[in-house]
Amino acid sequence: MVIRSPEPADEPAIARFFTALVAGGESRSFHPHPFTPREARHLARGRCPTGRPTEDIYRFGFARGEAVAYGMLRGWDEGFAEPSLGIAVHPDFRGQGLAGQMIRQLHDLARLRGAKVVRLKVYRDNTAAVGLYQKLGYVLTEHDEAQWMGRFSLTAGTAPDAPTFSPQQAA
16 A cells, blocks of 8 residues: 555545445544545545645555545644544455554654644444554543544653543443
8 A cells, every 4th residue: 555645636536435435334433524526526636625725634545546545634724733633444455454554654744743642533332443543552531422532642652641541441
């Protein structure tokens, strides 16, 4: 997989990827924006999903010309110092380590931007994602009944000033 910024020629591949996410049910647990051809067009042209210029980071992983993974760091447009990370992997390509590759590259890009911490939210019942985030060093804390809040320190590898917590403790 090659991870890079999307380009205009990638629009059809991104639209197919978004269609696969919706068909696979991914949009129920990962919904940063609608997964439609319109958003694919905006992203392929270096804009945010709504079509505005952006300082946020959007990357896609490509294999054999097809989009197989999607990652983002959002929040800079709104002035936040801690970007929010989001990722999705094509249903046919899961279990191959692509999510971890995407996350590590997004961490590197966040460091280059001067971020000290990356945050995310993950649904509690998304056990594969919860396990991956914990394996990578995210510290999960309560957010609400449905989701955990994860934080990852880009300088130390763990979340600063966060209590050690495991979702199994809440079960």
